[in-house]
Amino acid sequence: MRRSAAPSQRLGNSAKKPRFIPPGKNNTICLKKENEQLVPEIKLTEVDEKQQSGSGHIRAHSRICGININSTRAVESLGEISSMEKCNGEKECEAAGMKKVNRTKADPVHVPIPEIARHKKEEDEPDCLAKYFSVVWCKASKKKHKKWEGDAVLIAKGKSVILKDMEGKDIGRGTGYKSKDLESLDEGQMLMIGGKEIEVMGIISAEDFNSGKCFQTDVGTSTTVPTASSQSTLKPFCSPFKNVCKPSNKENLLKESQNYKPRHDPNASNSLVMPRPTPDHQRMFNKAGLPVVDVVVDPYLVNHLRPHQKEGIVFLYECVMGMRLSGRFGAILADEMGLGKTLQCISLVWTLLRQGLYGCKPIIKQALIVTPGSLVKNWKKEFQKWLGSERIKVFTVDQDNKVEEFINSPLHSVLIISYEMLLRTLDQIQTIEFNLLICDEGHRLKNSSIKTTTALVSLSCERRIILTGTPIQNDLQEFYALIEFVNPGILGSLSTYRKIYEEPIIRFREPSATKEEKELGEKRAAELTRLTGLFILRRTQEIINEFLPPKKESILFCRPTALQLELYRKLLSSRVIRSCLQGVLENSPHLICIGALKKLCNHPCLLFKAIKEKECNPTCDESEESHLYEGLRDIFPQDYTSTTFTETDSGKLQVLAKLLAAISELRPSERIVLVSNYTQTLNILQEMCKHYGYSYTRLDGHTPISQRQQIVDSFNNKFRSAFIFLLSSKAGGVGLNLVGASHLILYDIDWNPATDIQAMARVWRDGQKHTVHIYRLLTTGSIEEKIYQRQISKQGLSGAVVDLSKTSEHIRFSTEELKNLFILHEDSSCVTHDLLECNCMGKKDHQNPQDPFIS
Ligand SMILES: Nc1ncnc2c1ncn2[C@@H]1O[C@H](COP(=O)(O)OP(=O)(O)OP(=O)(O)O)[C@@H](O)[C@H]1O
Numbered sequence: 001m002r003r004s005a006a007p008s009q010r011l012g013n014s015a016k017k018p019r020f021i022p023p024g025k026n027n028t029i030c031l032k033k034e035n036e037q038l039v040p041e042i043k044l045t046e047v048d049e050k051q052q053s054g055s056g057h058i059r060a061h062s063r064i065c066g067i068n069i070n071s072t073r074a075v076e077s078l079g080e081i082s083s084m085e086k087c088n089g090e091k092e093c094e095a096a097g098m099k100k101v102n103r104t105k106a107d108p109v110h111v112p113i114p115e116i117a118r119h120k121k122e123e124d125e126p127d128c129l130a131k132y133f134s135v136v137w138c139k140a141s142k143k144k145h146k147k148w149e150g151d152a153v154l155i156a157k158g159k160s161v162i163l164k165d166m167e168g169k170d171i172g173r174g175t176g177y178k179s180k181d182l183e184s185l186d187e188g189q190m191l192m193i194g195g196k197e198i199e200v201m202g203i204i205s206a207e208d209f210n211s212g213k214c215f216q217t218d219v220g221t222s223t224t225v226p227t228a229s230s231q232s233t234l235k236p237f238c239s240p241f242k243n244v245c246k247p248s249n250k251e252n253l254l255k256e257s258q259n260y261k262p263r264h265d266p267n268a269s270n271s272l273v274m275p276r277p278t279p280d281h282q283r284m285f286n287k288a289g290l291p292v293v294d295v296v297v298d299p300y301l302v303n304h305l306r307p308h309q310k311e312g313i314v315f316l317y318e319c320v321m322g323m324r325l326s327g328r329f330g331a332i333l334a335d336e337m338g339l340g341k342t343l344q345c346i347s348l349v350w351t352l353l354r355q356g357l358y359g360c361k362p363i364i365k366q367a368l369i370v371t372p373g374s375l376v377k378n379w380k381k382e383f384q385k386w387l388g389s390e391r392i393k394v395f396t397v398d399q400d401n402k403v404e405e406f407i408n409s410p411l412h413s414v415l416i417i418s419y420e421m422l423l424r425t426l427d428q429i430q431t432i433e434f435n436l437l438i439c440d441e442g443h444r445l446k447n448s449s450i451k452t453t454t455a456l457v458s459l460s461c462e463r464r465i466i467l468t469g470t471p472i473q474n475d476l477q478e479f480y481a482l483i484e485f486v487n488p489g490i491l492g493s494l495s496t497y498r499k500i501y502e503e504p505i506i507r508f509r510e511p512s513a514t515k516e517e518k519e520l521g522e523k524r525a526a527e528l529t530r531l532t533g534l535f536i537l538r539r540t541q542e543i544i545n546e547f548l549p550p551k552k553e554s555i556l557f558c559r560p561t562a563l564q565l566e567l568y569r570k571l572l573s574s575r576v577i578r579s580c581l582q583g584v585l586e587n588s589p590h591l592i593c594i595g596a597l598k599k600l601c602n603h604p605c606l607l608f609k610a611i612k613e614k615e616c617n618p619t620c621d622e623s624e625e626s627h628l629y630e631g632l633r634d635i636f637p638q639d640y641t642s643t644t645f646t647e648t649d650s651g652k653l654q655v656l657a658k659l660l661a662a663i664s665e666l667r668p669s670e671r672i673v674l675v676s677n678y679t680q681t682l683n684i685l686q687e688m689c690k691h692y693g694y695s696y697t698r699l700d701g702h703t704p705i706s707q708r709q710q711i712v713d714s715f716n717n718k719f720r721s722a723f724i725f726l727l728s729s730k731a732g733g734v735g736l737n738l739v740g741a742s743h744l745i746l747y748d749i750d751w752n753p754a755t756d757i758q759a760m761a762r763v764w765r766d767g768q769k770h771t772v773h774i775y776r777l778l779t780t781g782s783i784e785e786k787i788y789q790r791q792i793s794k795q796g797l798s799g800a801v802v803d804l805s806k807t808s809e810h811i812r813f814s815t816e817e818l819k820n821l822f823i824l825h826e827d828s829s830c831v832t833h834d835l836l837e838c839n840c841m842g843k844k845d846h847q848n849p850q851d852p853f854i855s
């Protein structure tokens with residue numbers, strides 16, 4: 001097609017602005033995609049997760065890739081003219097009737113029609129079907145040889161045209177053309193639009209326009225070199241295969257030929273053999289013509305791998321080898337927590353370090369793993385767990401082990417470093433040539449301008465893997481940043497992405513969206529899903545349930561004490577809460593009120609402490625918080641102090657004391673993880689442990705990172721273990737393995753179900769041998785029950801689409817919702833049970849998944 005002969009300026013342009021690179025054809029791995037909704041469910045008493053075959057809080061579904069919107073409806077080719085926003089590229093072009101001319105090589109002339117332009121809006125022609133064309137454009141001139149500026153997309157509808165650049169921005173508009181001329185517009189024809197001249201290169205189907213595909217550049221199949229666009233956003237491109245395919249002379253080849261055999265037997269039963277390269281891949285990356293050898297994952301590892309992990313390893317292998325996408329070597333493994341992302345990566349690293357598909361030359365020499373500080377040692381341990389200490393030497397950077405040692409060590413091929421340490425040692429890290437980069441808990445790279453991201457981007461390593469258990473599709477901009485990190489340029493520039501995907505998708509979600517906008521948004525979302533799904537893999541926890549021991553979840557509704565009730569009533573009658581309910585919500589005083597009620601639910605002494613602190617800080621006397629506390633001090637006994645707490649003051653603490661006593665008596669060999677979101681509450685729980693003589697250990701935000709793994713290890717070691725592990729869910733949550741415990745108690749509840757799920761997954765995960773018991777403590781009739789109900793209904797609505805970073809500050813409450821939150825149900829023994837409309841009087845076990853809760 002003529003397009004390939006498009007003028008050189010086009011390339012110049014495209015080098016500046018990264019364009020779309022559509023995915024290659026070589027998607028050998030067959031991955032399931034399901035889009036079922038999650039079903040909310042409540043369990044009042046014991047619920048056996050296994051018996052319910054996947055129902056429950058952690059219930060979720062296998063799913064791949066980023067965006068949750070799916071298009072099922074076919075889109076008619078109405079285009080977007082009627083819903084088109086104002087031209088925001090160059091100045092809106094004056095309507096200009098231009099004559100289209102059948103261009104011959106000899107006479108590339110275009111004659112303006114001497115007709116007065118009519119300013120007629122596209123909306124005047126709602127019934128016409130839009131037609132779409134790929135075009136090249138340049139400034140209007142009479143020169144024979146045009147200086148084409150670049151590609152564009154032309155939308156013709158009725159008597160009007162719109163010209164969009166490849167970033168989706170309007171760069172020209174015109175009206176007053178003859179409808180029949182526009183209808184018969186065809187390849188090779190030319191048209192004037194304002195001061196621009198265009199030549200039609202081809203017709204675009206409505207399907208391709210609606211999906212946004214037409215804004216992607218032409219590329220070959222999956223195994224071509226990185227394009228100009230991909231290089232433009234990267235460091236100078238160095239082929240990821242350059243270490244491998246050094247051409248060797250013929251004699252050497254001959255000598256080595258007898259060694260060209262797979263490291264492990266590909267025909268052995270249970271062998272995991274990586275897909276063979278396509279001829280294109282070989283042409284590109286095997287210039288020396290070395291024999292193609294099967295890459296077979298070490299059977300030592302394969303014997304331990306779960307089916308989804310084998311699938312994940314193949315997927316990662318294809319991504320980093322550039323087999324799934326043309327010239328792209330990045331991947332995002334977004335499996336839910338506990339699915340063994342670490343093991344999948346270790347298997348990949350080990351395979352790539354020792355094997356090569358072309359002449360057996362190792363695919364990588366050195367790998368860099370960047371992880372939160374608390375997980376550095378855990379990574380090392382996992383390497384040892386799965387590969388032993390003889391096979392591979394991994395180097396972890398800390399105060400005593402400096403990067404220089406790694407640089408000087410021929411023994412080590414894997415460097416594990418925390419994000420913080422990476423920033424501190426960036427200069428040295430930059431001098432090392434890594435061939436694979438793995439970023440654990442990589443959702444922190446969701447902002448491309450933060451230091452960590454720019455530091456990592458500065459490393460000239462193209463094979464980049466992000467690991468994250470957190471769904472990443474909530475925020476389309478953050479989603480873009482993560483994708484841009486692993487596969488730079490694949491979604492074009494940020495402004496292109498916004499125009500082509502984000503804006504139509506956001507618009508489509510709005511209730512006021514027109515039919516056309518909905519169809520367009522749906523199509524764009526589907527295309528984004530398809531494109532990103534080629535290098536994002538997400539499986540949910542359900543996939544692993546069958547390998548885990550049963551999980552029983554209990555919700556313990558605890559009656560508040562008389563002191564709690566009196567304080568609660570007083571708080572609700574305060575001026576601050578009343579003004580919240582009247583909708584006067586400046587400075588978010590409702591958050592302070594919610595905080596005070598939650599403290600009270602945990603233990604009145606926490607509220608007492610807050611009151612005292614306010615009293616000692618007269619400068620804040622006029623604050624909302626001070627007003628909220630007015631009169632509360634008098635309700636506490638005269639001799640009350642915040643340090644001499646007793647468990648009789650808190651309903652939940654009373655229940656907890658009984659629960660701990662029961663476990664220690666009935667299951668003395670089993671251990672407990674006790675979780676709170678608040679350090680101060682953990683202090684109280686710690687006092688309680690001391691009081692009853694329970695051995696305990698503790699991990700919270702203040703625990704030095706260097707000590708964390710040691711604390712975890714000794715807890716998981718049954719010979720050295722404490723009975724109770726006090727855990728701050730926010731500080732220690734992600735990534736920790738606490739399988740030494742089989743009981744987990746959530747002392748308080750978070751707005752974000754993901755925080756609690758994260759905590760639960762520390763115990764109910766691979767490696768757990770016992771039935772796991774999860775207990776959630778809620779103060780009856782209080783705000784805690786409300787949060788729980790909200791948690792369930794929101795979880796049901798949004799499925800796994802929750803983001804750990806969302807806290808109550810991010811939640812918007814309507815006045816109605818606040819009214820509901822700020823009610824104390826004193827006459828109910830369990831509001832949640834009342835909502836079930838069950839008349840069992842609390843005698844029935846609500847473990848039937850069919851039980852209705854919040855519909
Ligand atoms: N195939 C397996 N067999 C037995 N144990 C396994 C297997 N795969 C992983 N594990 C264990 O499961 C636990 C969880 O794995 P890992 O920490 O890699 O999960 P993750 O996907 O990174 O989760 P998170 O998002 O919480 O970090 C680890 O203790 C790991 O050793």
Ligand SMILES: [Mg+2]
Nearest residue numbers: 341342440735
């Ligand atoms: Mg992990």
